[in-house]
Amino acid sequence: MPDLHSKPPSAPLAQSEAYAAAALGIAVFIACVIGTLSRPVEFLASFWPANALMLGLLLRRPSLGYHRGTWLWGGGAFVSSSLLMGDGMAAAFLLSLANLAGVLAGWVFLKRLDRDTVMLRGTLSALYLLCGCIVSSLGEALLGGMATPYLFGGSMVKAIVMWFTGALICNMLMLPVVLSAPSFEAIRRARPGSWLGYRGLLHLLPLAALVTSEVAAVLLGGPGSLVFGVPALIWCALRYSLFSTALLCLAVGITKLYTASLGLIIYTPDHMLDAVSLRLGITLLSLGPLAVASFQAVRNELLDKLNYAARHDALTGVLGRNTFLEQCAHWLQRLASERRPAAVLMIDLDNFKSVNDTYGHAAGDELLRGFTRLVQQQLGPADLLGRMGGEEFAVLLPNVSHAEAREVAERLCEATRRELFTFSDDLQLHITASIGMVHQNAPPGHERIEQWLKEADYALYEAKGTGRNRVVTRAFAAA
Ligand SMILES: Nc1nc2c(ncn2[C@@H]2O[C@H](COP(=O)(O)OP(=O)(O)OP(=O)(O)O)[C@@H](O)[C@H]2O)c(=O)[nH]1
Numbered sequence: 303m304p305d306l307h308s309k310p311p312s313a314p315l316a317q318s319e320a321y322a323a324a325a326l327g328i329a330v331f332i333a334c335v336i337g338t339l340s341r342p343v344e345f346l347a348s349f350w351p352a353n354a355l356m357l358g359l360l361l362r363r364p365s366l367g368y369h370r371g372t373w374l375w376g377g378g379a380f381v382s383s384s385l386l387m388g389d390g391m392a393a394a395f396l397l398s399l400a401n402l403a404g405v406l407a408g409w410v411f412l413k414r415l416d417r418d419t420v421m422l423r424g425t426l427s428a429l430y431l432l433c434g435c436i437v438s439s440l441g442e443a444l445l446g447g448m449a450t451p452y453l454f455g456g457s458m459v460k461a462i463v464m465w466f467t468g469a470l471i472c473n474m475l476m477l478p479v480v481l482s483a484p485s486f487e488a489i490r491r492a493r494p495g496s497w498l499g500y501r502g503l504l505h506l507l508p509l510a511a512l513v514t515s516e517v518a519a520v521l522l523g524g525p526g527s528l529v530f531g532v533p534a535l536i537w538c539a540l541r542y543s544l545f546s547t548a549l550l551c552l553a554v555g556i557t558k559l560y561t562a563s564l565g566l567i568i569y570t571p572d573h574m575l576d577a578v579s580l581r582l583g584i585t586l587l588s589l590g591p592l593a594v595a596s597f598q599a600v601r602n603e604l605l606d607k608l609n610y611a612a613r614h615d616a617l618t619g620v621l622g623r624n625t626f627l628e629q630c631a632h633w634l635q636r637l638a639s640e641r642r643p644a645a646v647l648m649i650d651l652d653n654f655k656s657v658n659d660t661y662g663h664a665a666g667d668e669l670l671r672g673f674t675r676l677v678q679q680q681l682g683p684a685d686l687l688g689r690m691g692g693e694e695f696a697v698l699l700p701n702v703s704h705a706e707a708r709e710v711a712e713r714l715c716e717a718t719r720r721e722l723f724t725f726s727d728d729l730q731l732h733i734t735a736s737i738g739m740v741h742q743n744a745p746p747g748h749e750r751i752e753q754w755l756k757e758a759d760y761a762l763y764e765a766k767g768t769g770r771n772r773v774v775t776r777a778f779a780a781a
Pocket of ligand 1: 650651655662670
């Protein structure tokens with residue numbers, strides 16, 4: 303059993319763990335019912351997603367595995383669904399024990415790996431996943447296989463082999479889906495892309511290729527038909543998300559199991575070796591696309607991070623100079639075409655050098671971060687904030703009148719003056735900022751953002767020269 307002696311969680315945490323354990327139990331119960339309903343049409347068609355679902359949920363939320371309630375809920379779900387579906391007491395108990403043993407074995411093996419690898423965000427994730435599925439399936443097969451002759455008669459070795467391959471294919475097809483499924487938060491934040499037009503059609507091509515290959519596999523049959531879909535699946539892995547690829551692998555695997563059970567391809571369920579071979583074939587077939595998809599996911603994540611780092615200031619997280627200029631240029635063009643007003647502010651902290659000199663560079667950094675947060679709180683969602691270098695920031699306020707822009711600038715100045723910046727070592731200090739502002743009611747659109755900044759810089763220079771801690775506005779002197 304898992305190590306249940308970890309530090310006890312706090313009360314609200316323990317309650318949320320208890321709810322999560324209950325939710326897991328309900329999900330496993332539903333998966334058990336679905337699994338039982340998929341039982342033989344033919345033996346080969348059976349698909350048991352519950353164990354992989356439970357294992358995946360434990361891996362997604364690592365603390366759950368250390369919660370006693372999780373195993374009670376999971377075990378309860380296995381036993382109750384088994385009884386509900388008409389199994390006897392002994393069968394329900396022994397089969398549930400086998401299921402739990404498989405989940406536990408897979409969990410003990412996979413939880414030791416680093417999180418990225420387990421969550422299919424590592425270059426070797428697919429191989430480790432296969433190893434974890436093998437361990438889990440062995441744990442399940444050894445107990446289940448030993449119980450089978452007692453419950454249903456027949457050879458123990460045959461039962462272990464059939465159980466192992468059945469568990470392996472279910473784990474290998476289901477686990478990636480559970481591990482890569484987007485969280486509720488990610489779904490809420492997702493911006494759906496358009497499926498219309500030429501780009502939408504292009505996006506559908508890998509899926510169309512996959513469907514075509516699978517139809518061809520059913521129509522032509524034969525042993526080679528097992529791999530007809532591989533190129534299309536790899537294409538899907540290159541074009542779609544990891545989750546979509548995992549779903550497609552699951553769909554292809556289930557289709558192949560189902561068509562085999564209907565006898566449309568030559569495997570027959572009466573022959574154990576054919577069934578074992580088919581299951582192993584489908585298991586390994588999904589390995590390639592999953593490896594490609596997780597490699598792609600790692601690459602895309604790295605590219606996103608690189609892209610973010612290139613566009614944002616490392617210290618404060620606001621836009622870097624170049625990106626700010628780029629986005630401002632775009633905005634100003636748009637505002638000019640719509641004959642709408644805009645303002646640019648240049649903000650500079652006063653006597654910032656003395657902060658560095660007196661309290662050290664780290665305190666200066668902390669102050670810059672705190673100041674940035676303060677400015678962000680004062681700005682609206684459409685306003686752009688960028689760090690131009692050192693302790694100098696720029697803001698674009700689109701679609702504001704002169705009075706409104708002046709009000710924002712004054713508010714920033716006031717908020718900075720009032721704020722007591724607090725640092726970790728109980729150091730607190732006040733600071734002020736000077737702001738230069740330039741505004742245009744109807745920007746003509748031909749002037750460059752650099753001109754706006756130059757004008758705002760002149761105003762800032764004047765603010766510094768006339769005592770700091772103030773806003774100076776300046777009329778735009780068109781070139
Ligand atoms: N801690 C920290 N200091 C920085 C950073 N970038 C620039 N600086 C410092 O910011 C200071 C800017 O000094 P000055 O240009 O003299 O400006 P100031 O002291 O604010 O004086 P005024 O602008 O005239 O009010 C310099 O000491 C720089 O080393 C940074 O990222 N972190």
